Amino acid sequence: MLKMLESSAQDAEVVCRELDCGTPVQVLGAAAFDKGDSQMWTQEIQCRGNESQIHLCPTSPSHENNCSHDNDVGLVCAEIIHVRLVNGNSPCSGTVEVLHRGQWGTVCDVGWDLADAAVVCRELDCEEPVDALSDAHVGLESGPVWMNNAMCAGSESTLKKCGSVIWGFQGVCQSKSAGIICSGVRLVGGSRCSGRLEILHDQTWMSVCDAVFDQQDAEVVCRELDCGAPVQVLGAAAFDKGDAQMWTQEIQCRGNESQIHLCPTSLPHKYNCSHDNDVGLVCADRVNVRLVGGNSRCAGRVEVLHRGQWGTVCDAAWDMPDAAVVCRELDCGEPVDAVGDAYFGPGSGPIWTNPMMCTGSETTLKNCGSVLLYEYDCNHNTDAGVICSGVRLVEGSRCSGRLEILHDQTWMSVCDAVFDQQDAEVVCRELDCGAPVQVLGAAAFDKGDAQMWTQEIQCRGNESQIQMCPALEKHNCSHDDHQMLQCADVMHVRLVNGNSPCAGRVEVLHRGQWGTVCDSSWDMPAAAVVCRELDCGEPVDALGLAHFGQGSGPIWMSLLTCLGTESTLKNCGSGGWNKPLCTHNHDAGVICSGE
Structure with missing residues (x-):
């Protein structure tokens, strides 16, 4: 001391x-x-x-x-701020500059995305990111390029804590500075798209009087927050009184501005406003992702709405965690498959995202990070797609519980009188849970409170999804007649050619076929997931170079990025299904403790 x-x-x-x-x-x-x-x-x-x-x-x-x-x-x-925005039209927009080694420098736009922008907006107390700009959209800067390929998860407290391929990077990224637009407005006391309105002014959040805010102003705020159209403008502190300073100018938007800070304002208004007059706003909260070209609302080519235009997603590194985010965002249950190579047909228009890096827990695909893979050429023949289950089993485990089917964006319970063994075959297959073990009625997993599915399902048993089965007209049922189902919950990983059940070449079951895993990025966290999934204790070694002999068939997974806490290897990030970066000479293996 x-x-x-x-x-x-x-x-x-x-x-x-x-x-x-x-x-x-x-x-x-x-x-x-x-x-x-x-x-x-x-x-x-x-x-x-x-x-x-x-x-x-x-x-x-x-x-x-x-x-x-x-x-x-x-x-x-002094605890100085290490990031700033320059050449923007508000304190919360501009070219991103980082202070490093006592000098301000820019950030290369390679891999620059909304997750990176979210960190900068938060660090500057500028609320939500509206856009992550690239190719010097907000001005060409001179000086060093301090960061290249920022890899933020979006939850970091400062940009400097994000991963970066190179610090002090110079060369490839000439005249391509990253920029951001943060909202500068926020809605508090409600949801993401509804609440009491506050505006950022001179580093201070301020409440707005209901007398100086109208429909045109609401159009701009909802657009700036990427929340669709305004539904309702509310006065009289509908979302409770705030404690911030009061905004003293009258806002005079025309309604077509992209940000509230671009709207003209008058001199301090004549109204005697207090927090009893705090204005509130409800926006439509539109969905920014959709599935196109599939046979149901929950399957298809992934398209993202950005800058008012729908575009596709590159399938490089497209994996199950990415698919899980899309399925959750669309309220479509669990992901069944993450597909590429324009499985649902090629799209048109822009390809909005570089290869995705979702953890699987994000609320929206736009919150996932992305990274530029120089060796991968994205075009519409590589558009990503997803198949979500459209069915779920609740009140039990992943592969057992009360059956619910998604219909017209509503989850509905199924009557046991309209569900049989062939239907069960399809549901268990769709959930990747093997064969049905038991079909139970009489609310064996407790009664639900969802609406009742009123049609009789008539699967042949070979369909890949329940939505593809024919159905007859209405059937009378009560909540006492809920359908329950228990599936086998098959293992999706195995160890082959070792000297014990807990050692060997790693093989993964995908689309009904066993395949191997490439040893690129194969490490102890990945081995830990396999050992846990097989109930084989702790990982002893993560091996490559076909240590347990070469496999055959597809090489399903490459470039695995496991944290070590995932419940199954399929939940780890990867370079995408069936996009091998190696041959069977590099099949991965593992040795577990067996205890």
């Missing part, structure tokens, strides 16, 4: 610089931040003030002062 007697302004300069916290504000003695319990530093520090680290400062022999923890030194640094 350092003591006040050894501290000086020069020492403080070095410590604040080393911590990337700007300049020192105050050096405090007398244990201002409480007494420590560590050993005492016995040498006197003699920094000149220009060192990059405290350990580079000269020190003298042991000091003569008899110091105790009553003299522990404290330090307050």
